[in-house]
Amino acid sequence: MAVRYREYKQEQLIHHSDRGIQYCCPAYQRELKKYHITCSMTESYDPYENAVAERINGVLKQEFLRDSSALEFKDMQRLVAQSIDI
Numbered sequence: 001m002a003v004r005y006r007e008y009k010q011e012q013l014i015h016h017s018d019r020g021i022q023y024c025c026p027a028y029q030r031e032l033k034k035y036h037i038t039c040s041m042t043e044s045y046d047p048y049e050n051a052v053a054e055r056i057n058g059v060l061k062q063e064f065l066r067d068s069s070a071l072e073f074k075d076m077q078r079l080v081a082q083s084i085d086i
Helices: 026-034 047-065 073-085
Strands: 013-017 037-041
Touching: 026 037, 047 073
Parallel strands: 013 037
Antiparallel strands: none
């Protein structure tokens, strides 16, 4: 679905997940490579680490993407980068 319905087809697509066995298996990794999707995973097997990433993603969606339809993609990228730095 991410490949089929993505809006910014020219931009790099990154799939972030925890280190669940379904995401680490060779078949899934081959599918990511097939569609030129960069794989991103938590650094450890600590389930709390992914919770922090999910919370940050939620805040970014609530604060920046909800009312940002007038923003250009590059402007959204800059705002997200600045938020992460903060």
